[in-house]
Amino acid sequence: MAMSGGRDDGSPMMEMNTTPLIDVLLVLLIMFIITIPIQTHAVKIDLPANSDQKNPPPVEPDKNQLSIDARGVVLWNGSPIDLVTLRQYLDRTKVMTPEPELHIQPDPQARYEVVDRVLAVVKRSGVTKMGFVGNEQYAVFGK
Template sequence: MAFGSFGHKPNSTPMTEINMVPLIDVMLVLLVIFIITAPLLTNSVKINLPQASSAPTQTEPRKIDFAINDQGQIFWDGEPVTMDQATARLVEAGQQTPTPELHVRADRDTRYQVLAEVMAAASRAGVSKLGFVSEPVAR
């Protein structure tokens, strides 16, 4: 190790060695601290906790089968209704939670005006889930 002196020697060179003693002392102190505190961090008390299911209950929205034939007659779940009755039922359905799904089945020859009136009434009533039912093409 190199020790410095207060006296000035005429041909002395500057000290080029690093004093490692303080660094080793600090590392040993940190090692002792970690050895003492590590078991304290992993110590825990074992407790038997009750188990509970946290899965929310899913309620399926009701599906309303809404059909329109080629003469413009309206059917609510297979029951013939007028446009006023259908509008009143759509308002009731729009207030339910969850909002039911409206499945519209329209004949190929149904006038677009009747279909547009039904969609507008459903929108005003708050029924936001609307789907069209069709039959697949036979090949």
């Protein structure tokens, strides 16, 4: 017979043909390699956003007004700032002679949590001349 498929002695072939199996596995391996996302070695850095105002509100030599509005926005001499900038301004006032007064005026509707965070920053800065302004708005009349 010309196509016996076995050995020379005419017995059937007992080994499995692994060539198609290897071909399928190689195709699957290539497909998995293609679908894996490319690894980037980038470092993500949060850069500060550009500010609309060119000159930040200066630290006044005699007194500075720190207020907190009802929405929880911290204002330094009328300009909104964050807590990090507040700490920088307070550190700047500490080195001035004489040290300027800090007038704190929270809105009656401001959340206590925001006022507490602001007061913690003021306390950590070591400001010695500080006072609350506008306490009459908290007075309860008629009692």
